Amino acid sequence: MVPALFLVLSLAISPYAASTAHAAAPAPSHIDAVLLLDVSNSMNKSDKNKIASEAMKMFIDMLSTQGDKVGIVAYTDKVQREKALLQISSADDKQDLKDFIDGLDRGSYTDIAVGVEEAIKVLQNGSDPSHEPMIVMLADGNNDLNEATGRTQSQSDQELNQAVEAAKKNGYPIYTIGLNANGKLNKQILADLSDKTGGKAFATDSADDLPQILSEIFASHLKLKIVPVQSITANGSYQDVTVNVPNANVLEANISIMSSQPVTAKLTDPSGKSVAIPSGDVLLSKSKTYSLIKLLTPQQGDWKLQVKGVAKDKIDINLVFNYDLELKIDPLSSNAYKKGDKIDIASHLFSNGTQVTLSNLYQNMNAVLLATDIDTGTVEEIPLDNSGDVFKGTFEVKDNHNYELKVRAEESSFYRESDTVKVNAVKGTAGTGSTGAGTGTGTAGANEEPTDTSTSSKTLYFIIAGVLLLLAAGVALWMLWKKSTRGFVGQMVLEVRDGNTGEKTYPQYKKLNGFRGKFTLHQLLQLAPELKESEKLIFTPGKNDRLLVRGGDGLTVERSGRNADASRGMELKSGDRISVLLPSVDKTIMIEYLV
Incomplete structure (x- = not known):
């Protein structure tokens, strides 16, 4: 069964979105994506139902009607077929990409390095600097090299490592979807590709998981939040599902209906008017496993979706909203402060470069000021007032330290974070000067008694020996003290995942130099x-600049997807990631060390 119905709102601005007098303001971010597909014969077993093709077509349908760019690379041990980045300007462009996918054939052998290298080249040759680049890879993670060519695994590994470094350098995150219908997925290599480039890794053997996986990819890349709505079981008649569009800043709504059996749908807008599918502001696209309805600049309020499926067919519903919104902190009066100063903080939302003044949008969001003490690494969360058309509050400087301030605002369907503002509250160095008694020279008076030089020498020897002993003890104590007070460099990125709900906190950046x-x-x-x-x-x-991890008695520590023994000590270098399972609360702490 293929359950799932979810709504995704594309980040890119709709062609129907209203423009403002600020024509010179930067346009919202679009995506430049390369879809990278393993089309070797091994995929006949690991992807026997051709989930990869459906995933790629669904990804394309989820994108905005205009502005995003998509390229496709199909590889075996060579580039089988390739399509350079195509800017989507119409429904025909999307259909062209999907037709290309349908025309892909299988081939012998597999060399992952070849595919990754080519995907990077496609982005390098056609990506727009103002867009958000990404690679979405669908594969089973296994190499099968042609011995006749003389190609070795070490050569492939070396080229793959070089490609990964190029992706990191260029800021190309690789999101991997491992296909595992035959249970022979090489999960580790795909996880490494994602981990090292800032993407995320997923695995599936069923199209059931595609909506959630693609939603996660969009959510991770575009600061979205997945909102579960409800699950329904079809009864053969039309069943009502409420889709709430929370405000006027929603640009596009994609309703993707997935079911193992055909589904028909009707739509009613918030005013109660029936809306034809398709029509002027409602687009429809179909595949063999899903139908996708796209609403352009939908009216705010409750839309009624009526879904009719085959009796007993299960349909799940998820919502992912996206907006053309940016969050900024108003300039501070100064960047230099002292202990005890109170700093007024104001932060506003901007849409297409214009400040948003809709107070209800602010009032539907929760905002906090994240104040990081750079010297100690501690982070203070200060709730901000959202009663008007601004997020505002006050930050009190606790110590003469350096601080970084950032505002995070979120509601049930998305979040935004401002750029970081630096605050210097380090106490100024007082002026220094030297004072001392006057010095002079003279001779002892003639009436002074002569000194016993022998006694003086012995006393001097004892003094020197005592000083040396004190110095040795001091050095030993200093070395012990230095070891116990040795500093750290870099930072840690922490995320906490709840094992019961699957919810994950947003990344927290903890400076270690404190x-x-x-x-x-x-x-x-x-x-x-x-x-x-x-x-x-x-x-x-x-x-x-490495870290040593020790202890963890009773905890499960994983590294690269495998259990690791931290009881004897484990070394972390920059870029390494570990997961720590806390069994008593069923939470997992995901940690990345960065220098």
């Missing part, structure tokens, strides 16, 4: 009581 000697995971988590067992995991500084 710690000395050692710190616990619990300290990084701001000593949250429910996460107390995380104090069992201890971090100490290692050589060459």
